[in-house]
Amino acid sequence: xxQKLSETERVIPDARSDAVSGRVVFEPWRALWVxxxxxxxxxxxxxxxxxxALFVFLALSSFxxxxxxxxxxxxxxxxxxxxxxxxxxxxxVYLGVLVGMAGPFGMMRAHDMRDWHQxxxxxPAHPSHDAPFFKDAFWQLCCRYQLTHAxxxxxxxxxxxxxxxxxxxxxxxxxxxxxxxxxxxxxxxxWLLWGVCLRVAVSLIGHWAVGHLAHRRGHQSWxxxxxxxxxxxxxxxxxxxxxxxxxxNHHAFPHSANLAIEAGQVDPGxxxxxxxxxxxxxxxxxxxxxxxxxxxxxxxxxVLAGERPPFFTSP
Ligand SMILES: [Zn+2]
Ligand SMILES: [Zn+2]
Numbered sequence: 001x002x003q004k005l006s007e008t009e010r011v012i013p014d015a016r017s018d019a020v021s022g023r024v025v026f027e028p029w030r031a032l033w034v035x036x037x038x039x040x041x042x043x044x045x046x047x048x049x050x051x052x053a054l055f056v057f058l059a060l061s062s063f064x065x066x067x068x069x070x071x072x073x074x075x076x077x078x079x080x081x082x083x084x085x086x087x088x089x090x091x092x093v094y095l096g097v098l099v100g101m102a103g104p105f106g107m108m109r110a111h112d113m114r115d116w117h118q119x120x121x122x123x124p125a126h127p128s129h130d131a132p133f134f135k136d137a138f139w140q141l142c143c144r145y146q147l148t149h150a151x152x153x154x155x156x157x158x159x160x161x162x163x164x165x166x167x168x169x170x171x172x173x174x175x176x177x178x179x180x181x182x183x184x185x186x187x188x189x190x191w192l193l194w195g196v197c198l199r200v201a202v203s204l205i206g207h208w209a210v211g212h213l214a215h216r217r218g219h220q221s222w223x224x225x226x227x228x229x230x231x232x233x234x235x236x237x238x239x240x241x242x243x244x245x246x247x248x249n250h251h252a253f254p255h256s257a258n259l260a261i262e263a264g265q266v267d268p269g270x271x272x273x274x275x276x277x278x279x280x281x282x283x284x285x286x287x288x289x290x291x292x293x294x295x296x297x298x299x300x301x302x303v304l305a306g307e308r309p310p311f312f313t314s315p
Contacts, residue, residue, distance in 0.1 A: 005151070010108065011116040013151035019120040022147035024139055031142040033173065034204060037100070040197025044190065052187060053194035060098075060179075061199045066242040068095025069203070070269040074244070077104060077159070078111050081257035082273055082285040090164050100176060100200035101207065103169035105160075109153050110144075115254070116151065118229040128229045129215040140208045176200070206241075210234070214247035221262055222252035225296035235265050243267030252297055253288040261288055 005013040013019075044053070072092025075081045084092075093104050102110060117127035125131050126145040159165060168175065176196050183191040218232030231251030238245050243259040246267065250259055260267035276282035 005120055008112055008116045008119065010112050010154050010156070011151050012154060016149040017151040018147065018149050019117060020122050020124055021149070022124065022145055024126050024143045025146045026143050033100075034141050034201070037197045037201040037204070040193050041201040044193030044198050048188075048190035048193050050190050053190040056183065056187065056191050057194040057199055057202075060195050061203065062242075064095050064098045064199070065203060066269055067092055067272060068097070069099045069101070069207075070242045070244050071272050072096040073099075073104070073107050074111070075257050075269065075273070078108055079255055079257075081255055082277075082282045084276060084282050088276070088281055093165065094168065094175075097168050097172050097175050098179065099203045099207075100173075101204060103172035104165045105155060105169045106172070108155065108159075112153065113145075113150075117145075118251075119227060121226065121228070123227075123229050129212045133212065136212050137205075137208055140211065141204060210237070210241055210245050210247075214245060218248065220248045220300050222248060223298045223300045224251060224294060225298055227296070233262075233265070238266050239268060243269040252294065253291075254294075255286050255291045256288045257285045258287055 005017055005019055072089070072094075073096035076084065076089055077093055077096070096107070097103060101107060114127045117123045123130075124145060126139050126143070129136055129140070131139055180192050180196050183195040187195075214232050214234055215229060216232070218234045220230065220232050223230060231247040231249075233248040234241075234245040238260065243266070244250075246259040246261075246265055249256070249261050249265075253261065257273050258267060258270045259265075260270060273282050273285060277285060
């Protein structure tokens with residue numbers, strides 16, 4: 001293919017790579033995983049509802065999604081938007097694995113391939129979330145996009161060789177078991193079904209839904225010229241998504257640890273990172289100003305009419 005494809009840090013296309021030619025492939029084991037969690041969630045909701053189970057669900061969901069998925073997996077392991085001691089990184093990534101989405105390598109690959117797709121001049125409907133609501137749900141939860149000539153995906157050596165990450169990658173589904181045993185002996189079926197099945201089901205569906213909506217419409221203060229896929233901010237759900245719904249900001253400044261870069265936006269994940277910094281556990285925290293502007297990045301609209309946003313001058 002003659003067209004020159006852009007690279008990201010870990011995705012390296014060669015002369016044969018093609019960002020478009022491919023097909024959506026059904027993955028039965030993923031469908032079974034989601035279905036199993038949904039069934040457990042349904043049984044929990046119908047027959048084992050209790051206030052204590054609700055508390056367990058809310059506490060574990062917040063803990064794993066915020067510290068694990070958003071701070072540990074996304075901002076630290078994938079984007080290296082701050083630095084922390086390896087023991088803390090391992091704990092955060094372990095919490096991210098408990099979300100039940102994938103192992104650390106699988107998460108990095110899925111994230112980076114999507115990111116790479118969205119940086120090309122043409123992007124198929126699967127990685128751009130362009131399918132209608134329910135079709136996109138089926139695609140994202142039960143399928144993957146298989147390119148005919150995929151680019152090379154190259155993990156950095158210190159992550160690839162990390163024994164703990166290799167262990168998590170090989171056992172990520174089984175990592176629910178120790179937690180399930182603890183929950184069962186602490187609060188019976190009610191805590192187990194709400195603390196594992198309902199939590200994983202809500203996390204998977206919530207993650208897909210935010211991804212779907214944040215690539216279609218919403219608040220946008222930055223636009224990346226020449227790309228067919230744009231990210232949008234959904235500030236109304238920023239608090240319950242721990243900042244991840246501010247996806248327009250993330251498209252504009254992927255390296256930034258802070259996703260709430262406009263006036264009035266909230267990012268609980270960044271509050272966690274700043275708290276780590278206060279304890280001496282996070283350094284070199286990156287902000288939008290830490291790296292050069294992305295090529296083609298353009299300011300679309302100030303948040304408040306007539307005001308310039310606080311952090312920026314035009315590129
Ligand atoms: Zn995106
Ligand atoms: Zn990202």
